[in-house]
Amino acid sequence: MKVNYLHHNLDKKAFIFPKNEKVLICQEIFNQVCVLANGDVVCSCRDYNGMYIVGNIYQNRIYKIFHNEKYTQLRDIVLNSNYSCYCSQVKGNCVFKKRSSKSIQNELKELTIKKIQLETISNCNLNCPICEVSNWKRNKSSRLAKLSFETIKELIYDVKNSLTYLSLFNYGEPFLDDRLLDILRYIKEVVPRAYVYIHTNGNFIPDNWKQRIIEEHLIDEISFSIDGASQQTYEKYRVGGQFERAFNNMADLVNIKNKLGISKHIGNYLKDIVYRKNRLWKFKPYIIWQYILFEWNDSPEEIAKAQKLAKDLGIDIVWIITHSNGKSKRFNENTEEYHKLWGIKNYSSEVISNQIERKIVNKS
Numbered sequence: 237m238k239v240n241y242l243h244h245n246l247d248k249k250a251f252i253f254p255k256n257e258k259v260l261i262c263q264e265i266f267n268q269v270c271v272l273a274n275g276d277v278v279c280s281c282r283d284y285n286g287m288y289i290v291g292n293i294y295q296n297r298i299y300k301i302f303h304n305e306k307y308t309q310l311r312d313i314v315l316n317s318n319y320s321c322y323c324s325q326v327k328g329n330c331v332f333k334k335r336s337s338k339s340i341q342n343e344l345k346e347l348t349i350k351k352i353q354l355e356t357i358s359n360c361n362l363n364c365p366i367c368e369v370s371n372w373k374r375n376k377s378s379r380l381a382k383l384s385f386e387t388i389k390e391l392i393y394d395v396k397n398s399l400t401y402l403s404l405f406n407y408g409e410p411f412l413d414d415r416l417l418d419i420l421r422y423i424k425e426v427v428p429r430a431y432v433y434i435h436t437n438g439n440f441i442p443d444n445w446k447q448r449i450i451e452e453h454l455i456d457e458i459s460f461s462i463d464g465a466s467q468q469t470y471e472k473y474r475v476g477g478q479f480e481r482a483f484n485n486m487a488d489l490v491n492i493k494n495k496l497g498i499s500k501h502i503g504n505y506l507k508d509i510v511y512r513k514n515r516l517w518k519f520k521p522y523i524i525w526q527y528i529l530f531e532w533n534d535s536p537e538e539i540a541k542a543q544k545l546a547k548d549l550g551i552d553i554v555w556i557i558t559h560s561n562g563k564s565k566r567f568n569e570n571t572e573e574y575h576k577l578w579g580i581k582n583y584s585s586e587v588i589s590n591q592i593e594r595k596i597v598n599k600s
């Protein structure tokens with residue numbers, strides 16, 4: 237099947253989508269860029285080491301890169317692949333290869349940048365053993381960098397008419413960027429409709445930023461990576477981190493929200509996903525606790541403690557299955573225990589998936 241997509245301005249390029257509906261392809265390459273802190277542009281967070289660099293933002297404007305030969309080649313390679321999970325360009329499996337070509341074609345109206353993963357800084361204050369950043373720090377890698385503010389501004393300005401979703405993190409700790417508030421302000425000024433999403437380890441959030449973030453509505457969703465409910469279990473993966481500091485920083489944001497009367501709402505992560513994605517969410521920022529399940533933090537006591545802390549604070553916990561060393565044996569995508577953790581009966585293994593979202597929409 238042949239589909240023509242209008243390139244940014246004038247020229248047309250025809251993509252040939254696979255006829256075999258069983259081969260899954262990724263949608264990211266049609267509407268997303270991931271900008272690394274050294275300026276390199278890759279398809280997504282999956283390419284954290286820059287295995288297939290499509291351009292560099294210091295050398296070319298983003299719309300040129302998005303439509304250049306290298307990115308076009310990548311799209312062709314992915315469309316011609318017979319693998320559903322494996323991507324030859326990042327030389328490994330990729331979670332983004334999850335769409336049938338038919339469903340993508342139905343949704344794709346144009347080839348345009350709707351989503352950006354923006355890594356303004358790639359350094360970090362923690363040393364999580366399996367995270368690439370810890371590797372880069374050990375090897376003093378040139379992958380550790382900070383993107384210039386001028387370039388960030390240029391990038392946001394260039395996509396202001398199409399951008400709907402911006403992940404302001406990739407690898408590294410976004411709150412270590414001393415320009416973060418000004419970057420957020422610029423984004424909200426130039427492209428106010430974009431949904432801004434941040435992941436943080438929560439160990440460093442300057443006190444004088446907290447009120448500003450909430451009052452100025454600078455972030456739509458903020459997720460705290462806190463993998464444990466006590467220092468002992470937390471620090472096994474979050475090496476160098478303080479459980480109390482991360483938890484208190486998260487609690488401070490919730491309390492500021494409550495004081496300002498922004499949220500009286502105790503959410504339901506799965507149900508609210510639809511509201512957030514459709515920008516119907518009113519209780520901004522949506523604050524979530526993300527808990528990666530390891531064998532050292534998955535005991536019934538530890539889980540119950542985390543659930544109580546979250547309930548008392550009035551936030552949701554998102555339980556994450558990892559495939560890294562030390563992954564929980566008790567919980568995996570197929571266990572009933574895992575579904576119970578989410579408080580959901582009778583449903584498929586892909587908890588946070590498009591299918592589930594659709595089920596939720598249909599039910600509500």
Ligand SMILES: C[S@@+](CC[C@H](N)C(=O)[O-])C[C@H]1O[C@@H](n2cnc3c(N)ncnc32)[C@H](O)[C@@H]1O
Nearest residue numbers: 366367405406407408409435436437461558560
């Ligand atoms: C690389 S971190 C960068 C943002 C921030 N420093 C943090 O830790 O949240 C991005 C995401 O990767 C997740 N992550 C880190 N190590 C992981 C692992 N072993 N398995 C699954 N997710 C992991 C983090 O929890 C976070 O949600």
Ligand code: SF4
Nearest residue numbers: 360362364367408437
């Ligand atoms: S806190 Fe985040 S970026 Fe830092 S080492 Fe851990 S996972 Fe990586």
